[in-house]
Amino acid sequence: MARILDGKEVAQRIYENLKQSLANARSLPKIVLYCDQPDAATRSYMKSIISRGKKLCIEVEMLQASNSVENDVRSLNESDDVAGVMIMHPFKDTDEMTALSLLKHEKDLEGRTASSLGAVVNGEWLFAPPTAEAVMEVIDYYEIPVAGKDVVIVGRSTTVGKPLAMMLLKKGIDATVTVCHSRTGELDKKTSRADVLVCAVGRANFVRSTMVKPGANVIDVGINFEQGKIVGDARFDEVEKVAGSITPVPGGIGSITTAILFRHYGTSLKLMEARG
Ligand SMILES: NC(=O)c1ccc[n+]([C@@H]2O[C@H](COP(=O)([O-])OP(=O)(O)OC[C@H]3O[C@@H](n4cnc5c(N)ncnc54)[C@H](OP(=O)(O)O)[C@@H]3O)[C@@H](O)[C@H]2O)c1
Structure with a gap:
């Protein structure tokens, strides 16, 4: 059974740190x-x-x-x-x-402007797209090894896949990254090589256990609605039997994403105060 990577715990750490810096804010x-x-x-x-x-x-x-x-x-x-x-x-x-x-x-809390995205490419971001940053946060919090490892991201959106690839490629983070999309050939072969598999497709239960390398860390970004329930992109009941660890949906990346938005607020506040 895979270790469950609880996003609420990660979010809690972010909020605790933020509360401390907000307590010192002038306004x-x-x-x-x-x-x-x-x-x-x-x-x-x-x-x-x-x-x-x-x-x-x-x-x-x-x-x-x-x-x-x-x-x-x-x-x-x-x-x-x-x-x-x-x-x-x-x-x-x-x-x-x-x-x-x-x-x-x-003031770009969602890291969507050209300057914010350019900073991500340069490896010096303050405001990266929060969902991509949430994936980095879970990797950091749970000490998931990525340096020299194969990370496969399924999904190439500007909010998740592309910025995340840039962040993982940063010198010092040093992952080897493959980004897949709807025109990728032999997707199963590529995902099965991943030490870390990030699913950001937007299709319920898209990633099956046969697509996952035994022991891999699976980070599920997907938020999909199926029969009135929120489910991820990975078929959780199958994948958790094969993976080494997995983020649940709900309670995984989504919880962290909101916390990152507010952390960005804290950063913005500091920049405003520094300008006087
Ligand atoms: N947890 C959070 O906080 C959070 C935040 C944002 C988004 N999300 C969720 O994350 C998921 C992805 O969001 P998004 O905004 O990145 O979605 P998006 O813009 O629709 O991108 C989806 C990506 O998946 C690829 N894809 C679609 N079908 C595929 C297939 N059969 N095989 C391989 N790749 C395929 C698409 O390829 P093409 O580029 O070729 O079309 C695209 O790159 C959604 O479920 C969304 O709700 C969660």
Whole structure:
């Protein structure tokens, strides 16, 4: 049976560290959830961020986009009352690109701007995409060896697979990374070589035990809904019998991702205070 890598425990450590740094802060400027036409899933996500903010005494405000995204983002950038901004999906494509091109790197809690992503490529990130950072956090917390190991990531999105590959390739972290996607040939062969297998596909129970090397560490990023239940990308009941360790869904990467968002808030706050 695989060791269960509890994401809540990892998140707890992040929140404890954050609480200490917030206790020393001069003030707690707010987080803005900048939205256009949020759907039910986004509304529920926003509620969870607001509720976590309350626990940390951080105000989280929803802001509806006006007819000038440029003006909105410029004033968010300039406001000392705002420490961080999240641009919520779904957002009209062109407006989203405009918002991302204008948003200050220091307020980019989700690591989505070109500067944030460029820093990830350079190996010197402050604000990496939180889900990719959550995977790195679980690796660090549970001391999963990656240096010189084969890490296979299934999924090449800009929020997970691509930034995670860059982070794992950083000198000093030194993983050998394979990134797979929907056009990858012989996927099973590639995943079966992995010492660490990261699943970020978005398909329930996609990764079966036959795709996993015995003893491998499986990090399941997927959040899928099946018959009213949340399940990951890995077929948990099968894979846990083969893997050396596995993150559960729920209670794995998702819990850490939200904690990382708030850690980014703490970083943003420090940058604001340093500027005076
Ligand atoms: N835990 C968290 O906090 C968190 C945060 C974000 C996302 N998620 C979850 O993580 C999952 C992935 O999210 P995402 O935003 O990265 O999704 P995405 O943008 O839809 O990307 C999915 C990736 O999976 C690849 N893929 C799809 N079918 C495949 C197949 N048959 N074989 C191999 N690769 C395949 C796609 O390949 P192509 O590029 O070729 O299409 C794509 O690269 C989703 O379940 C999402 O809900 C969780």
